[in-house]
Amino acid sequence: xxxxxxxxxxxxxxxxxxxxxxxxxxxxxxxxxxxxxxxxxxxxxxxxxxxxxxxxxxxxxxxxxxxxxxxxxxxxxxxxxxxxxxxxxxxxxxxxxxxxxxxxxxxxxxxxxxxxxxxxxxxxxxxxxxxxxxxxxxxxxxxxxxxxxxxxxxxxxxxxxxxxxxxxxxxxxxxxxxxxxxxxxxxxxxxxxxx
Numbered sequence: 001x002x003x004x005x006x007x008x009x010x011x012x013x014x015x016x017x018x019x020x021x022x023x024x025x026x027x028x029x030x031x032x033x034x035x036x037x038x039x040x041x042x043x044x045x046x047x048x049x050x051x052x053x054x055x056x057x058x059x060x061x062x063x064x065x066x067x068x069x070x071x072x073x074x075x076x077x078x079x080x081x082x083x084x085x086x087x088x089x090x091x092x093x094x095x096x097x098x099x100x101x102x103x104x105x106x107x108x109x110x111x112x113x114x115x116x117x118x119x120x121x122x123x124x125x126x127x128x129x130x131x132x133x134x135x136x137x138x139x140x141x142x143x144x145x146x147x148x149x150x151x152x153x154x155x156x157x158x159x160x161x162x163x164x165x166x167x168x169x170x171x172x173x174x175x176x177x178x179x180x181x182x183x184x185x186x187x188x189x190x191x192x193x194x195x
Contacts, residue, residue, distance in 0.1 A: 031097055033104065109191055132165050
């Protein structure tokens with residue numbers, strides 16, 4: 001039992017799929033950031049590469065104190081010199097969001113609602129909330145041809161925002177994903193101050 005959680009669609013012979021978030025749960029945004037530190041040797045690459053004879057040196061990043069006001073920056077303009085990952089000595093390195101420690105999070109959210117619906121049930125307002133641009137195709141610049149918005153990349157007339165969301169959904173989940181009309185989690189949240 002997980003109070004406050006909603007279970008997903010259960011078909012015969014399947015285990016329930018629990019939503020990973022509950023109402024009231026605090027979330028934070030991981031961002032691209034710059035950390036001071038260096039790369040150190042960390043063994044060899046995986047077994048499959050060893051068996052194929054292509055094994056290489058593995059590396060891991062070790063954060064260090066920078067001696068300046070902050071141990072993390074989010075804007076490269078704030079950093080003196082950003083080093084390439086091949087530099088290997090102490091310096092400022094661009095780090096992907098996956099590796100951002102929670103203590104450096106600047107943007108916090110709290111979940112306000114958790115639900116489940118079919119992907120084709122999305123409204124225009126929800127598509128815009130998902131990041132669809134009401135003025136263009138979700139993947140590329142658009143042109144106007146005969147009064148109809150037309151995506152030159154996708155070769156499709158775009159009649160509404162949900163059309164653009166469909167194109168985005170298929171580009172992420174593969175051809176036919178929109179037509180399968182599977183259930184998906186609908187999670188609402190609002191911005192809060194850092195707890």
